[in-house]
Amino acid sequence: MARITRRELMNLLGTFGVVAALAGLAFGLPAVDRALSAERPLQAGVAVDVGAGVTVVPPPGATLDVTGTRPGDSMGSVFFRIGAVQYRIAVRPFEGDLETAAAQLRQRITGNRGYQVASAQLAVDTADGLAGLQGGYTAPGRGGRYAVFVGDRRTIEILISGNDLDLGRTLPQIEASTRTLRIDGTAK
Known part of the structure; x- marks a missing residue:
């Protein structure tokens, strides 16, 4: 069984961080926009x-x-x-x-x-x-x-x-x- 190196783990965590940030922008900004009245x-x-x-x-x-x-x-x-x-x-x-x-x-x-x-x-x-x-x-x-x-x-x-x-x-x-x-x- 292969071992995950520290570098690979950091890359994986970084990728999850980017995905979470993009999801926050994709879903969060439209929700904020709908909440603010024109x-x-x-x-x-x-x-x-x-x-x-x-x-x-x-x-x-x-x-x-x-x-x-x-x-x-x-x-x-x-x-x-x-x-x-x-x-x-x-x-x-x-x-x-x-x-x-x-x-x-x-x-x-x-x-x-x-x-x-x-x-x-x-x-x-x-x-x-x-x-x-x-x-x-x-x-x-x-x-x-x-x-x-x-x-x-x-x-x-x-x-x-x-x-x-x-x-x-x-x-x-x-x-x-x-x-x-x-x-x-x-x-x-």
Whole structure:
């Protein structure tokens, strides 16, 4: 019978150590990730940076979902949750007019399987006088609203979705939040 040398024993223990460390990373990190919420509380009444110099005051009770929030110098996005309702804002460089921006957003909405624009577009303005268009859409198991604004060579797109009951309950607060949109800087 062969004897295991001290060196072989140390190599075997080292191998088990590496396997244990890899297993800890493979199973431990995803468990920690699932345990940490992607939602962050917000301070009431304080504007949030969407990106490209655009800010918005979120609705009361909203949380910031970091999985869809990416502010940047020339473009950006922010993702809020109000209960089960999702409220997303995206800003990016744009050289066209408001009608073109609205048509492009409607086309992207209806490009998703089962999504349909459900109502006529209506004019909407922010408190600072930024003109926009808004409308509604339906999706499988959800309803939604959209709005688009164009200003300072940027388009600001808003998508709101949720089930009809939750959406109806939170829409007034979201509309009030939308009116707080501001373009504070120049596009880069």
